[in-house]
Amino acid sequence: MRGGVKVGARCAGRAVRVVALAVPAAVRTALTRRGRRDRRGAEELARVLERLGGAFLKAGQFLGARPDLVGETVADALGRLQDDVAPMTARQAVRAVRAALPGAPPELAAACAAPPVASGSIACVYRARVGGRAVAVKVRRPGVGDALAADMALLRGAAAAAGRLPFLRRVPLAEIAARVAQALTGQLDFAAEAANLRRLRADLADVPGVVVPDVVPELCGDGVITMEFVEGLDRGAECSLTRGERREAVTRLVRAVYRMLFVTGRVHADLHQGNVYLVRGGGVVLLDAGFVVALSASARRRFTEFFGGMIRGDGELCARALLASVRRVEPGADLGAFRRRVADLVERAEGRTAAEFDLPAFCLELFDLQRRYRLFAEPEFVFPMLCLLAAEGAVRRHHPTLDFQMEAAPYAMQGLLLSGDA
Incomplete structure (x- = not known):
């Protein structure tokens, strides 16, 4: 009972803070002259999300990677939230490292007294040299758990x-929210993240041109992860890459995503620009495995079957995969009509390039079809969708002519062979 009261009070305090920050920001925006109002509104939004931190900052990071959804002005303002949030103090960082690693080399704590090389919603990252080796030291922010718990x-x-709204009754919002909350809260567990980073590195070792930094286990502790430092990572450096390099890097990112979705079943659901870097030579570097979700064998198999149907333009196969995955079918559901509508949706999407295919609209229509035909959707599918939506943002920016679906073919086939369904 006492714990529930504490959480309730924390939520109430969080809600009050949201209003206290949002209302003055809206007033300042309204008072700005018309020609600058859009820019000022975008900057105020970024500032409010930064000060709120927690899940609000996470949402800003995701939206900043999707200018096609929020517009270039808002995306530019939110872009700095990827890795340029106001950092913790040097004293807080040093204290956290010393508490987590009492016997750590002094170079580690000394590095945290300097400004971080990146600063995100959960942690700050510092560059250190230990034994002649450059390492990145990721340090969890103090108090971030309380804000995240209230947001969840x-x-x-x-x-x-x-x-409870009539038109949303068959959408598993409560289950989706619970799963997302569990995954986001899991980012506070740095031991789990270090293990995820090692698995992700192994999972993607066979995808050419994809780099995942190696963990330095002896320099990891509660709230601290140390990994190899990858030189030359700079979001602004993407502009200096050739068009061919950007296209090659994005193609490799998409292949890495498909290997995760269809083959390994471990999904990086936080592929915003602060965690994905396109580099010289057409390579891509993936960072931060805090928001990595392991799909159940059943969810991975059904998702792979659905995507395999999309590649073939087989709406009936897609419908069967969805029907096999749903949690419940209400009495009186018209499954024949559902199959026909799914087939029509798939047919409209077949063969389209990234520039022609609207993935957010496709996902919304898919969920709406399940709702309208009295089916309760599989909430676990939200994580593959988040992963694809983030990757699609990079594709639209740098390689809009990519055939997003056909690139999936070899990985979907491999996934089906592994599950015994090919």
Whole structure:
């Protein structure tokens, strides 16, 4: 009972803070002269999300990678939230390292007294040299857990309320919110993240041109992860790459995503620009394995079957995969009509390039079809969708002519062979 009261009070305090920051920002934007109002509004939004931190900052990072959804002005303003958030103090960083690693080399704590090379929603990253080797030291922010816990409680409450609306009753909002909350809160567990980073590195070792930094296990502790430092990572450096290099890098990113989705079943659901770097020679570097979700064998198999149907333009196969994955079918559901509508949706999407295919609209229509035909969708599918949506943002920016679906073919086939369904 006492714990529930504490969480409730924390949520109430969080809600008050949201209003206290958002209202003055809206007033300042409204008072700005018309020609600068859009830019000022975008900057105020970024500032509010930065000060709120937690899940609000996470949402800003995701939206900053999707100018096609929020517009270039807002995406530019939110872009700095990827890795340029106001950092923790040097004293906080040094204290965290010394508490987590009492016997660590002094160079580690000394590096944290300098400004970080990157600063995100959960942690700051510092560059150090230990034994002649350059390493990146990721240090968890103090107090970030409280803000995230309050945000997740607000998210679950909002999802529960929205789920009572008649047109959302068959959308598993409460389950989706609970799964997302669990995954986001899992980012606070740095031991799990270090293990995820090692698995991700092994999973993608066979994808040419994809780099995942190696963990230095003896320099990891509670709230601290140390890994090899990858030189030359700079979001602004993408502009200096040739068009061919950007296209090759994005193609490799898409292949890495498909290997995760269809073959390994471990999904990086946080592929914003602060965690994905396109580099010289057409390579791509993936960082931060805090928001990596392991799909169940069943969810991976059904998702792979669905995508395999899309590649072939086989709407009936897609419909069967969806029907096999749903949590529940209400009495009176018209499954024949559902199959026909899915087939029509797939047919409209077949053979389209990234520039022609609207993935967000496709996902929304897919969920709406399941709702309208009295099917309760599989909430686990939200993680592959998040991964694809983030990757699609990079594709639209740098390689809009890429055939997003056909690139999936060899990985979907491999995934089906592994599951015994090919």
